[in-house]
Amino acid sequence: MPFLVLLLLLAGAIILQTTVLDYVDVLGIKPDLIMLIVVLNGFLLGTREGAFLGYAAGILEDLFAGGFIGLNALSKMAAGYLAGMAGLRLFRENTLVATGVVFLSTFAGNSVYYILLNMVGIKVPPFYAFFRVIIPVAVYTSLLTPLFFRRIFRFVQLRDRDI
Amino acid sequence: MSWVTAKRLFCLIVLVAVTLWAMHITVPDATEQTPLESSRLRDVLAPMQKGLTWLSRQAHFVVSLPVSMYRAAERNQALEQEVASLKSQLARQNEYIMENRRLAALLAYKQVMEQEYNLMTASVIARDPGNWFATVKINRGSRDGVKENMTVLSPEGLVGRVVSVSPSNCEVLLISDPRSGVGSLVQETRTPGIVEGTLGGSGMARMIHIPKNSLLEEGQIVVTSGLGSVFPKGIPVGTLGSVRDEPTGLFQSAEVKPFANLDKLEEVFIIVNVLPGAGSSPEGG
Numbered sequence: 001m002p003f004l005v006l007l008l009l010l011a012g013a014i015i016l017q018t019t020v021l022d023y024v025d026v027l028g029i030k031p032d033l034i035m036l037i038v039v040l041n042g043f044l045l046g047t048r049e050g051a052f053l054g055y056a057a058g059i060l061e062d063l064f065a066g067g068f069i070g071l072n073a074l075s076k077m078a079a080g081y082l083a084g085m086a087g088l089r090l091f092r093e094n095t096l097v098a099t100g101v102v103f104l105s106t107f108a109g110n111s112v113y114y115i116l117l118n119m120v121g122i123k124v125p126p127f128y129a130f131f132r133v134i135i136p137v138a139v140y141t142s143l144l145t146p147l148f149f150r151r152i153f154r155f156v157q158l159r160d161r162d163i
Numbered sequence: 164m165s166w167v168t169a170k171r172l173f174c175l176i177v178l179v180a181v182t183l184w185a186m187h188i189t190v191p192d193a194t195e196q197t198p199l200e201s202s203r204l205r206d207v208l209a210p211m212q213k214g215l216t217w218l219s220r221q222a223h224f225v226v227s228l229p230v231s232m233y234r235a236a237e238r239n240q241a242l243e244q245e246v247a248s249l250k251s252q253l254a255r256q257n258e259y260i261m262e263n264r265r266l267a268a269l270l271a272y273k274q275v276m277e278q279e280y281n282l283m284t285a286s287v288i289a290r291d292p293g294n295w296f297a298t299v300k301i302n303r304g305s306r307d308g309v310k311e312n313m314t315v316l317s318p319e320g321l322v323g324r325v326v327s328v329s330p331s332n333c334e335v336l337l338i339s340d341p342r343s344g345v346g347s348l349v350q351e352t353r354t355p356g357i358v359e360g361t362l363g364g365s366g367m368a369r370m371i372h373i374p375k376n377s378l379l380e381e382g383q384i385v386v387t388s389g390l391g392s393v394f395p396k397g398i399p400v401g402t403l404g405s406v407r408d409e410p411t412g413l414f415q416s417a418e419v420k421p422f423a424n425l426d427k428l429e430e431v432f433i434i435v436n437v438l439p440g441a442g443s444s445p446e447g448g
Contacts, residue, residue, distance in 0.1 A: 014292055018290055018291070022426075030294060030364070032293070034292070064292065065292055065293065065296070117295065123341070124361065124362060129362070132361075132362050132364065133362055
Protein backbone atom coordinates (compact mmCIF):
# COMPACT_ATOMS: atom_id res chain seq x y z
CA MET A 1 0.00 0.00 0.00
CA PRO A 2 2.65 2.61 0.88
CA PHE A 3 4.48 1.80 -2.34
CA LEU A 4 1.26 2.46 -4.21
CA VAL A 5 1.00 5.80 -2.41
CA LEU A 6 4.57 6.55 -3.42
CA LEU A 7 3.77 5.70 -7.03
CA LEU A 8 0.76 8.00 -6.93
CA LEU A 9 3.00 10.70 -5.48
CA LEU A 10 5.42 10.15 -8.35
CA ALA A 11 2.63 10.34 -10.93
CA GLY A 12 1.56 13.63 -9.36
CA ALA A 13 5.15 14.85 -9.46
CA ILE A 14 5.45 13.98 -13.16
CA ILE A 15 2.29 15.91 -13.98
CA LEU A 16 3.61 18.89 -12.02
CA GLN A 17 6.95 18.53 -13.77
CA THR A 18 5.33 18.79 -17.21
CA THR A 19 3.06 21.72 -16.41
CA VAL A 20 3.47 23.92 -13.36
CA LEU A 21 7.24 23.69 -12.94
CA ASP A 22 7.79 25.46 -16.26
CA TYR A 23 6.64 28.60 -14.54
CA VAL A 24 9.28 28.38 -11.80
CA ASP A 25 12.24 27.75 -14.05
CA VAL A 26 15.43 29.71 -13.50
CA LEU A 27 17.44 30.34 -16.67
CA GLY A 28 15.45 27.60 -18.38
CA ILE A 29 16.18 25.05 -15.66
CA LYS A 30 13.44 23.48 -13.61
CA PRO A 31 13.94 21.40 -10.47
CA ASP A 32 13.64 17.62 -10.72
CA LEU A 33 10.88 16.69 -8.27
CA ILE A 34 10.94 13.03 -9.21
CA MET A 35 14.67 12.88 -8.55
CA LEU A 36 14.09 14.55 -5.20
CA ILE A 37 11.51 11.94 -4.14
CA VAL A 38 13.69 9.08 -5.36
CA VAL A 39 16.81 10.35 -3.60
CA LEU A 40 15.08 11.08 -0.29
CA ASN A 41 13.39 7.69 -0.39
CA GLY A 42 16.75 6.00 -1.00
CA PHE A 43 18.45 8.07 1.67
CA LEU A 44 15.90 7.07 4.29
CA LEU A 45 15.24 3.44 3.31
CA GLY A 46 18.51 2.14 1.94
CA THR A 47 20.17 1.10 -1.30
CA ARG A 48 17.70 -1.56 -2.41
CA GLU A 49 14.59 0.54 -1.98
CA GLY A 50 16.37 3.57 -3.40
CA ALA A 51 17.46 1.77 -6.54
CA PHE A 52 14.09 0.06 -6.97
CA LEU A 53 11.98 3.20 -6.63
CA GLY A 54 14.48 5.10 -8.78
CA TYR A 55 14.06 2.55 -11.52
CA ALA A 56 10.26 2.47 -11.22
CA ALA A 57 9.98 6.24 -11.21
CA GLY A 58 12.43 6.56 -14.10
CA ILE A 59 10.51 4.06 -16.23
CA LEU A 60 7.29 5.90 -15.44
CA GLU A 61 8.89 9.18 -16.50
CA ASP A 62 10.36 7.65 -19.65
CA LEU A 63 6.99 6.22 -20.63
CA PHE A 64 5.35 9.53 -19.94
CA ALA A 65 7.91 11.58 -21.86
CA GLY A 66 7.97 9.14 -24.76
CA GLY A 67 11.70 9.50 -25.44
CA PHE A 68 14.35 6.87 -24.87
CA ILE A 69 12.90 4.26 -22.53
CA GLY A 70 15.47 3.55 -19.83
CA LEU A 71 17.46 6.80 -19.75
CA ASN A 72 15.66 8.10 -16.70
CA ALA A 73 15.22 4.62 -15.25
CA LEU A 74 18.96 3.92 -15.15
CA SER A 75 20.07 7.39 -14.08
CA LYS A 76 17.49 7.60 -11.30
CA MET A 77 18.28 4.09 -10.19
CA ALA A 78 21.93 5.12 -9.84
CA ALA A 79 20.92 8.23 -7.90
CA GLY A 80 18.60 6.24 -5.60
CA TYR A 81 21.29 3.64 -4.94
CA LEU A 82 23.90 6.30 -4.19
CA ALA A 83 21.51 8.06 -1.81
CA GLY A 84 20.89 4.72 -0.09
CA MET A 85 24.62 4.24 0.40
CA ALA A 86 24.88 7.73 1.85
CA GLY A 87 21.97 6.96 4.17
CA LEU A 88 23.79 3.96 5.62
CA ARG A 89 26.81 6.06 6.53
CA LEU A 90 25.38 9.46 7.44
CA PHE A 91 23.03 10.88 10.06
CA ARG A 92 19.61 10.56 8.45
CA GLU A 93 17.54 12.97 10.49
CA ASN A 94 19.33 16.16 9.56
CA THR A 95 17.83 18.29 6.79
CA LEU A 96 21.21 19.81 5.92
CA VAL A 97 22.78 16.38 5.43
CA ALA A 98 19.80 15.38 3.28
CA THR A 99 20.26 18.55 1.19
CA GLY A 100 23.90 17.66 0.56
CA VAL A 101 22.97 14.09 -0.35
CA VAL A 102 20.29 15.35 -2.78
CA PHE A 103 22.85 17.63 -4.43
CA LEU A 104 25.44 14.87 -4.87
CA SER A 105 22.96 12.18 -5.90
CA THR A 106 21.23 14.47 -8.41
CA PHE A 107 24.62 15.45 -9.78
CA ALA A 108 25.61 11.79 -10.09
CA GLY A 109 22.25 10.75 -11.57
CA ASN A 110 22.36 13.47 -14.21
CA SER A 111 25.98 12.62 -15.00
CA VAL A 112 24.89 9.03 -15.64
CA TYR A 113 22.12 10.43 -17.85
CA TYR A 114 24.71 12.42 -19.80
CA ILE A 115 26.88 9.34 -20.32
CA LEU A 116 23.84 7.38 -21.48
CA LEU A 117 22.89 10.20 -23.87
CA ASN A 118 26.34 9.94 -25.43
CA MET A 119 25.87 6.18 -25.69
CA VAL A 120 22.63 6.56 -27.65
CA GLY A 121 24.33 8.98 -30.00
CA ILE A 122 23.09 12.34 -28.70
CA LYS A 123 26.12 14.54 -28.44
CA VAL A 124 25.77 17.43 -26.04
CA PRO A 125 28.87 19.58 -25.52
CA PRO A 126 30.27 18.85 -22.01
CA PHE A 127 30.29 22.54 -21.06
CA TYR A 128 26.56 22.85 -21.80
CA ALA A 129 25.83 19.56 -20.10
CA PHE A 130 27.59 20.39 -16.84
CA PHE A 131 27.07 24.12 -16.54
CA ARG A 132 23.63 24.44 -18.11
CA VAL A 133 21.97 21.29 -16.79
CA ILE A 134 23.78 18.99 -14.38
CA ILE A 135 25.03 21.52 -11.81
CA PRO A 136 22.06 23.93 -11.98
CA VAL A 137 19.54 21.09 -11.64
CA ALA A 138 21.50 19.63 -8.70
CA VAL A 139 21.56 23.04 -6.98
CA TYR A 140 17.91 23.86 -7.66
CA THR A 141 16.65 20.41 -6.64
CA SER A 142 18.73 20.32 -3.46
CA LEU A 143 17.41 23.75 -2.47
CA LEU A 144 13.91 22.27 -2.45
CA THR A 145 14.93 19.54 0.01
CA PRO A 146 13.99 21.45 3.20
CA LEU A 147 10.42 21.77 1.87
CA PHE A 148 9.93 18.05 1.42
CA PHE A 149 12.38 16.25 3.73
CA ARG A 150 10.40 16.41 6.98
CA ARG A 151 7.20 15.24 5.29
CA ILE A 152 8.85 12.29 3.58
CA PHE A 153 10.72 11.51 6.81
CA ARG A 154 7.46 11.38 8.77
CA PHE A 155 5.80 9.33 6.03
CA VAL A 156 8.61 6.78 6.14
CA GLN A 157 8.43 6.62 9.95
CA LEU A 158 4.67 5.99 9.79
CA ARG A 159 5.24 3.29 7.24
CA ASP A 160 7.76 1.56 9.49
CA ARG A 161 5.26 1.66 12.32
CA ASP A 162 2.62 0.02 10.09
CA ILE A 163 4.99 -2.80 9.35
CA MET B 164 -51.63 90.54 38.16
CA SER B 165 -49.90 88.87 41.04
CA TRP B 166 -46.32 89.58 42.06
CA VAL B 167 -45.17 86.15 40.83
CA THR B 168 -46.73 86.59 37.42
CA ALA B 169 -45.09 89.98 37.00
CA LYS B 170 -41.69 88.49 37.91
CA ARG B 171 -42.13 85.72 35.32
CA LEU B 172 -43.17 88.25 32.68
CA PHE B 173 -40.11 90.34 33.45
CA CYS B 174 -37.83 87.28 33.08
CA LEU B 175 -39.48 86.45 29.77
CA ILE B 176 -38.96 89.96 28.49
CA VAL B 177 -35.31 89.90 29.56
CA LEU B 178 -34.84 86.57 27.85
CA VAL B 179 -36.45 87.77 24.65
CA ALA B 180 -34.41 90.97 24.74
CA VAL B 181 -31.15 89.09 25.26
CA THR B 182 -32.03 86.77 22.47
CA LEU B 183 -32.90 89.63 20.15
CA TRP B 184 -29.64 91.35 21.06
CA ALA B 185 -27.75 88.13 20.38
CA MET B 186 -29.51 87.86 17.05
CA HIS B 187 -28.56 91.39 16.28
CA ILE B 188 -24.88 90.98 16.98
CA THR B 189 -24.59 87.73 15.10
CA VAL B 190 -25.96 89.10 11.84
CA PRO B 191 -23.20 88.27 9.37
CA ASP B 192 -23.00 91.66 7.70
CA ALA B 193 -23.39 93.77 10.78
CA THR B 194 -21.67 97.05 10.14
CA GLU B 195 -20.94 97.89 13.71
CA GLN B 196 -18.82 95.77 15.95
CA THR B 197 -20.09 94.67 19.31
CA PRO B 198 -18.31 95.80 22.43
CA LEU B 199 -16.78 92.36 22.82
CA GLU B 200 -15.61 92.28 19.22
CA SER B 201 -14.03 95.66 19.32
CA SER B 202 -12.22 95.04 22.54
CA ARG B 203 -8.90 93.31 22.76
CA LEU B 204 -10.50 90.52 24.74
CA ARG B 205 -10.75 88.29 21.72
CA ASP B 206 -7.02 88.44 21.08
CA VAL B 207 -6.35 87.65 24.70
CA LEU B 208 -8.74 84.72 24.66
CA ALA B 209 -7.52 83.29 21.39
CA PRO B 210 -4.52 81.32 22.73
CA MET B 211 -6.65 79.91 25.52
CA GLN B 212 -9.35 78.93 23.06
CA LYS B 213 -6.78 77.37 20.85
CA GLY B 214 -5.40 75.38 23.77
CA LEU B 215 -8.83 74.27 24.84
CA THR B 216 -9.78 73.24 21.37
CA TRP B 217 -6.58 71.22 21.10
CA LEU B 218 -7.22 69.63 24.46
CA SER B 219 -10.78 68.69 23.61
CA ARG B 220 -9.69 67.33 20.28
CA GLN B 221 -7.10 65.16 22.03
CA ALA B 222 -9.60 64.04 24.61
CA HIS B 223 -12.09 63.18 21.93
CA PHE B 224 -9.39 61.27 20.13
CA VAL B 225 -8.37 59.34 23.27
CA VAL B 226 -11.95 58.54 24.21
CA SER B 227 -12.96 57.51 20.74
CA LEU B 228 -9.69 55.72 19.97
CA PRO B 229 -10.89 52.19 20.78
CA VAL B 230 -14.05 52.71 18.78
CA SER B 231 -12.24 54.29 15.86
CA MET B 232 -9.58 51.61 15.98
CA TYR B 233 -12.22 48.95 15.94
CA ARG B 234 -13.88 50.67 13.01
CA ALA B 235 -10.49 51.17 11.31
CA ALA B 236 -9.74 47.49 11.74
CA GLU B 237 -13.08 46.58 10.23
CA ARG B 238 -12.56 49.06 7.43
CA ASN B 239 -9.02 47.86 6.92
CA GLN B 240 -10.23 44.31 6.60
CA ALA B 241 -12.90 45.32 4.13
CA LEU B 242 -10.37 47.37 2.15
CA GLU B 243 -7.88 44.53 2.16
CA GLN B 244 -10.53 42.22 0.80
CA GLU B 245 -11.43 44.79 -1.80
CA VAL B 246 -7.78 45.28 -2.76
CA ALA B 247 -7.28 41.52 -3.07
CA SER B 248 -10.37 41.16 -5.22
CA LEU B 249 -9.36 44.16 -7.35
CA LYS B 250 -5.86 42.76 -7.71
CA SER B 251 -7.17 39.45 -8.91
CA GLN B 252 -9.54 41.28 -11.26
CA LEU B 253 -6.63 43.34 -12.55
CA ALA B 254 -4.49 40.24 -13.05
CA ARG B 255 -7.35 38.62 -14.94
CA GLN B 256 -7.76 41.69 -17.10
CA ASN B 257 -4.02 41.86 -17.76
CA GLU B 258 -4.17 38.23 -18.77
CA TYR B 259 -7.00 39.03 -21.18
CA ILE B 260 -5.04 41.97 -22.58
CA MET B 261 -1.96 39.84 -23.10
CA GLU B 262 -3.97 37.01 -24.60
CA ASN B 263 -5.68 39.50 -26.85
CA ARG B 264 -2.33 40.86 -28.03
CA ARG B 265 -0.98 37.38 -28.64
CA LEU B 266 -4.09 36.33 -30.55
CA ALA B 267 -4.09 39.55 -32.55
CA ALA B 268 -0.46 38.93 -33.50
CA LEU B 269 -1.32 35.33 -34.39
CA LEU B 270 -4.26 36.47 -36.49
CA ALA B 271 -2.21 39.06 -38.35
CA TYR B 272 0.53 36.50 -38.92
CA LYS B 273 -1.98 33.93 -40.06
CA GLN B 274 -3.51 36.35 -42.56
CA VAL B 275 -0.07 37.10 -44.02
CA MET B 276 1.07 33.50 -44.03
CA GLU B 277 -2.19 32.11 -45.38
CA GLN B 278 -1.08 33.15 -48.85
CA GLU B 279 1.67 30.57 -48.61
CA TYR B 280 0.58 27.95 -46.12
CA ASN B 281 -2.52 26.37 -44.68
CA LEU B 282 -2.11 26.95 -40.98
CA MET B 283 -3.79 25.44 -37.96
CA THR B 284 -3.55 27.00 -34.52
CA ALA B 285 -2.81 24.93 -31.43
CA SER B 286 -2.13 25.47 -27.75
CA VAL B 287 0.70 24.00 -25.73
CA ILE B 288 -0.63 21.69 -23.02
CA ALA B 289 2.50 20.11 -21.53
CA ARG B 290 6.26 20.07 -21.77
CA ASP B 291 9.00 17.47 -21.41
CA PRO B 292 9.45 16.65 -17.72
CA GLY B 293 13.25 16.77 -17.85
CA ASN B 294 15.84 19.41 -18.57
CA TRP B 295 17.71 17.65 -21.36
CA PHE B 296 15.16 17.38 -24.14
CA ALA B 297 12.80 20.00 -25.49
CA THR B 298 9.45 18.67 -26.55
CA VAL B 299 5.97 20.05 -26.06
CA LYS B 300 2.55 18.49 -26.36
CA ILE B 301 -0.05 20.50 -28.27
CA ASN B 302 -3.80 20.06 -28.40
CA ARG B 303 -4.17 18.96 -32.04
CA GLY B 304 -3.96 15.38 -33.20
CA SER B 305 -4.72 13.04 -36.05
CA ARG B 306 -8.41 13.87 -35.66
CA ASP B 307 -7.57 17.41 -36.76
CA GLY B 308 -5.44 16.21 -39.64
CA VAL B 309 -2.03 16.53 -38.00
CA LYS B 310 0.64 14.20 -39.35
CA GLU B 311 4.21 13.46 -38.39
CA ASN B 312 6.91 15.86 -39.62
CA MET B 313 4.57 18.80 -40.03
CA THR B 314 6.29 22.09 -39.33
CA VAL B 315 5.35 24.06 -36.23
CA LEU B 316 5.75 27.84 -36.11
CA SER B 317 5.09 30.81 -33.91
CA PRO B 318 4.70 34.36 -35.24
CA GLU B 319 8.34 34.96 -34.27
CA GLY B 320 9.80 32.01 -36.12
CA LEU B 321 10.36 28.29 -36.39
CA VAL B 322 9.40 26.20 -33.35
CA GLY B 323 9.99 22.61 -34.46
CA ARG B 324 8.27 19.66 -36.06
CA VAL B 325 5.65 17.11 -35.11
CA VAL B 326 7.24 13.80 -34.12
CA SER B 327 4.36 11.72 -32.84
CA VAL B 328 0.63 12.01 -33.18
CA SER B 329 -2.25 10.64 -31.15
CA PRO B 330 -5.94 11.23 -31.96
CA SER B 331 -6.31 14.36 -29.85
CA ASN B 332 -2.78 15.70 -29.38
CA CYS B 333 0.70 15.53 -30.76
CA GLU B 334 4.29 15.93 -29.65
CA VAL B 335 6.51 18.62 -31.13
CA LEU B 336 10.29 18.35 -31.16
CA LEU B 337 11.58 21.88 -30.61
CA ILE B 338 14.63 23.15 -32.49
CA SER B 339 16.51 23.46 -29.18
CA ASP B 340 16.28 19.69 -28.59
CA PRO B 341 19.63 17.93 -29.16
CA ARG B 342 17.82 15.41 -31.36
CA SER B 343 16.63 18.12 -33.75
CA GLY B 344 18.36 19.13 -36.98
CA VAL B 345 17.15 21.80 -39.39
CA GLY B 346 18.71 22.45 -42.79
CA SER B 347 19.30 26.20 -42.76
CA LEU B 348 21.21 29.02 -44.35
CA VAL B 349 22.41 32.45 -43.34
CA GLN B 350 20.04 34.87 -45.03
CA GLU B 351 22.58 37.50 -46.15
CA THR B 352 25.42 35.30 -47.31
CA ARG B 353 23.36 32.21 -48.27
CA THR B 354 25.87 30.11 -46.32
CA PRO B 355 24.37 26.68 -45.62
CA GLY B 356 24.57 24.75 -42.37
CA ILE B 357 22.54 22.63 -40.00
CA VAL B 358 20.86 24.11 -36.96
CA GLU B 359 20.83 21.54 -34.18
CA GLY B 360 19.62 21.91 -30.63
CA THR B 361 22.03 22.09 -27.74
CA LEU B 362 19.94 21.45 -24.65
CA GLY B 363 16.25 21.51 -23.93
CA GLY B 364 16.47 23.83 -20.97
CA SER B 365 18.80 26.35 -22.58
CA GLY B 366 16.37 27.27 -25.38
CA MET B 367 19.43 27.70 -27.63
CA ALA B 368 20.63 25.98 -30.77
CA ARG B 369 23.81 26.02 -32.82
CA MET B 370 24.54 26.01 -36.50
CA ILE B 371 27.12 23.42 -37.47
CA HIS B 372 28.89 22.33 -40.62
CA ILE B 373 29.32 25.88 -41.88
CA PRO B 374 32.06 26.05 -44.55
CA LYS B 375 35.27 27.42 -43.05
CA ASN B 376 35.72 30.15 -45.67
CA SER B 377 32.34 31.83 -45.09
CA LEU B 378 32.34 35.18 -43.35
CA LEU B 379 29.81 35.25 -40.60
CA GLU B 380 28.90 37.96 -38.15
CA GLU B 381 26.92 37.98 -34.96
CA GLY B 382 23.32 39.04 -35.44
CA GLN B 383 22.93 37.68 -38.97
CA ILE B 384 19.60 36.01 -39.60
CA VAL B 385 19.26 32.27 -40.14
CA VAL B 386 16.36 30.87 -42.17
CA THR B 387 15.38 27.35 -43.18
CA SER B 388 16.99 26.25 -46.43
CA GLY B 389 14.25 23.86 -47.48
CA LEU B 390 16.96 21.29 -48.26
CA GLY B 391 17.55 18.00 -46.52
CA SER B 392 14.78 18.49 -44.03
CA VAL B 393 11.06 18.52 -43.67
CA PHE B 394 10.84 22.27 -43.24
CA PRO B 395 9.61 24.59 -46.01
CA LYS B 396 12.12 27.15 -47.26
CA GLY B 397 12.51 30.63 -45.86
CA ILE B 398 11.10 30.30 -42.34
CA PRO B 399 13.07 32.50 -39.92
CA VAL B 400 14.95 30.41 -37.37
CA GLY B 401 17.04 32.79 -35.28
CA THR B 402 20.08 35.04 -35.16
CA LEU B 403 23.72 34.05 -35.12
CA GLY B 404 25.71 34.34 -31.91
CA SER B 405 29.41 33.70 -31.39
CA VAL B 406 31.20 31.82 -34.17
CA ARG B 407 33.97 29.29 -33.56
CA ASP B 408 35.94 26.65 -35.45
CA GLU B 409 34.83 23.05 -35.19
CA PRO B 410 37.42 20.61 -33.76
CA THR B 411 37.82 18.90 -37.14
CA GLY B 412 39.18 22.15 -38.60
CA LEU B 413 37.09 21.83 -41.76
CA PHE B 414 34.00 23.64 -40.60
CA GLN B 415 32.95 26.32 -38.22
CA SER B 416 29.94 26.47 -35.94
CA ALA B 417 27.92 29.30 -34.45
CA GLU B 418 25.45 29.70 -31.64
CA VAL B 419 21.90 30.43 -32.80
CA LYS B 420 19.40 32.28 -30.67
CA PRO B 421 15.95 31.19 -31.91
CA PHE B 422 13.45 33.95 -32.69
CA ALA B 423 10.67 31.98 -31.00
CA ASN B 424 10.76 32.06 -27.22
CA LEU B 425 10.86 28.30 -26.86
CA ASP B 426 10.72 28.33 -23.06
CA LYS B 427 7.45 30.22 -22.95
CA LEU B 428 5.42 28.89 -25.85
CA GLU B 429 1.66 29.13 -25.44
CA GLU B 430 0.07 29.16 -28.89
CA VAL B 431 1.63 27.85 -32.09
CA PHE B 432 0.78 27.19 -35.76
CA ILE B 433 1.06 23.90 -37.57
CA ILE B 434 1.67 24.10 -41.32
CA VAL B 435 -0.91 21.67 -42.63
CA ASN B 436 0.23 22.05 -46.23
CA VAL B 437 2.21 24.43 -48.40
CA LEU B 438 0.16 26.12 -51.09
CA PRO B 439 1.39 25.97 -54.69
CA GLY B 440 3.45 29.00 -55.69
CA ALA B 441 4.77 29.55 -52.20
CA GLY B 442 8.31 29.56 -53.51
CA SER B 443 9.38 26.26 -52.00
CA SER B 444 8.66 22.60 -52.38
CA PRO B 445 6.00 21.26 -50.01
CA GLU B 446 8.22 18.93 -48.07
CA GLY B 447 11.35 20.89 -48.61
CA GLY B 448 13.36 17.97 -50.03
